[in-house]
Amino acid sequence: MKRPTIADVARRAGVSKGAVSYALNGQPGVSEATRRRILDIATEIGFSPSSAARALSGATANAVGLALCRPARTLGIEPFFMELISGVEAELSARSYALTLQVVADPDAEIEVYRRWWAERRVDGVLLCDLRTEDRRVPALEKLQLPAVVIGGPEHTGNLAHVWSDDAAPLVETVEYLVALGHRRIARVAGLPSLQHTRVRTEAFTQVCRRAGLTEAVTVWSDYTGEEGARATRRLLSSAGRPTAVIYDNDVMAIAGLSVAQEMGLAVPADLSLVAWDDSPLCRLVHPPLTALGRDIPAYGAHAARLLLAVIAGQPASGTQDETAHLTPRGSTAPPRSH
Numbered sequence: 167m168k169r170p171t172i173a174d175v176a177r178r179a180g181v182s183k184g185a186v187s188y189a190l191n192g193q194p195g196v197s198e199a200t201r202r203r204i205l206d207i208a209t210e211i212g213f214s215p216s217s218a219a220r221a222l223s224g225a226t227a228n229a230v231g232l233a234l235c236r237p238a239r240t241l242g243i244e245p246f247f248m249e250l251i252s253g254v255e256a257e258l259s260a261r262s263y264a265l266t267l268q269v270v271a272d273p274d275a276e277i278e279v280y281r282r283w284w285a286e287r288r289v290d291g292v293l294l295c296d297l298r299t300e301d302r303r304v305p306a307l308e309k310l311q312l313p314a315v316v317i318g319g320p321e322h323t324g325n326l327a328h329v330w331s332d333d334a335a336p337l338v339e340t341v342e343y344l345v346a347l348g349h350r351r352i353a354r355v356a357g358l359p360s361l362q363h364t365r366v367r368t369e370a371f372t373q374v375c376r377r378a379g380l381t382e383a384v385t386v387w388s389d390y391t392g393e394e395g396a397r398a399t400r401r402l403l404s405s406a407g408r409p410t411a412v413i414y415d416n417d418v419m420a421i422a423g424l425s426v427a428q429e430m431g432l433a434v435p436a437d438l439s440l441v442a443w444d445d446s447p448l449c450r451l452v453h454p455p456l457t458a459l460g461r462d463i464p465a466y467g468a469h470a471a472r473l474l475l476a477v478i479a480g481q482p483a484s485g486t487q488d489e490t491a492h493l494t495p496r497g498s499t500a501p502p503r504s505h
Contacts, residue, residue: 169311170213170285171313178207212285229264230254230474231289233276236269240391243418245446246463247295250317253296253467254293254391261475263290273298277306278415284312291478293317293470294326297362315474317466318362320485334361334370336459336491337413340441341374343493344411348501349439352386353409355398355419357392367415382407388419395419399426403438411439417446420456435500445494454497461491 172190176183181200188195189204196204221255241247255265266289270276273430280303283289294303297318303397304324307314316323319330344352354371357364366387375383386402395418401450402409403426414420420442424434432438433452442449445460466488477483 167284170208170211172213175204175208175213178211179194179204179352188350198396212281226478227287227289228262229266229289230471231266231268231283231292232256232282232295233268233270233279233292234271235271235276236461241269243392244390245448246444249446249463250295250467250470253464253469254471255467257471257475259466263475273303277303280307280310280312291474293313296358297322298360299362299365299414301362313429313474313477315470315477317470320487322362323485325483327473327477328485329466329473329488330485331461331466331488332490333366336443336493337367337370338374339493340377340413340459341371341380343495344413344439344441344499345378345380347411347439347499349411350380351382351407351409352380352411352413353383353402354413355395355402355415355423356385356387357390357415359387364415371413382409384409388415390416390418392418392422395428397420399423400430403427403430403432409438411441413441413443415443417442417444417449417456417458420458421448421452424456426450436503439499439502441493441499443491445491449496457494457496457499459491459493461489465489 172186176186179186181204185196186204187199189201190208234247258265268279270279280292292314294307294311294314294316296315299322302320303324304326307326314326316326316328319328341352352375356368371385374460386398388398395414399412399422402412412423414423420440423439427434427438434440440456440473442456442458444460449456449458469488473486
């Protein structure tokens with residue numbers, strides 16, 4: 167889909183580009199009837215009057231867009247996104263680019279944001295997060311021909327550039343570590359099941375547990391919030407064959423799980439071992455400090471921003487693998503009492 171231009175408006179209205187400019191900018195030189203017709207046509211084809219000056223000059227917006235389909239209240243306590251955004255912003259500001267951030271309610275609303283940004287020339291490109299399987303945002307961005315980088319992959323990214331990290335290998339490493347400590351009942355509190363990286367982690371967890379002969383391994387899904395992480399942990403620890411180790415898909419849920427275990431009178435790590443993804447400083451501030459899977463998230467964000475700026479500059483879209491998360495054992499893991 168070709169981005170609409172002043173020339174498109176002029177052609178549809180049967181006037182010169184100068185007349186379109188006068189109409190869009192509220193300047194004299196066209197009749198009121200012609201002005202109204204031009205404005206109506208601009209709206210119809212998705213050309214925003216607010217973008218007229220940039221369109222005439224051919225200037226770029228010098229901004230990158232990031233739309234997040236997450237509740238706004240959770241972003242303030244979600245270390246992963248705060249660290250990711252800090253890396254993106256550091257890279258963009260060094261190149262005199264701004265970051266336009268918008269929270270949306272659902273993928274359809276996110277696609278509409280991309281269309282509006284594209285039509286109004288608010289951004290030169292976008293970063294797409296929380297990749298889903300068969301993600302309809304990908305073909306929408308391809309159709310718009312809006313420069314984009316998917317933070318995720320390597321599957322389901324279409325022809326878009328993407329930067330990704332292996333989510334399977336760290337899960338395998340963690341389960342093997344817990345098995346070596348003597349754990350036989352291992353559970354996982356996962357994130358949203360619709361996300362691609364959740365699916366990859368789930369498959370890896372299921373396969374490594376099967377290879378290790380862990381017949382009681384279980385995965386429960388949550389939404390990354392502390393409330394849901396606590397609820398999932400309470401259910402697991404109240405079950406007949408409660409796990410002796412739990413792996414969480416982020417650190418907020420793991421910290422909530424630690425609190426629940428202590429409320430229920432379980433000693434961590436003697437009665438229950440805990441492992442968190444996304445090794446933020448929070449993992450080292452609780453007692454005991456959490457064993458965690460971590461990598462340099464700000465560097466991940468900076469890498470994605472650099473790749474997007476390259477795509478905006480006209481370089482071919484490519485896929486790049488970033489650093490793989492590594493396991494850092496701390497005080498929240500130990501052999502189970504029965505071992």
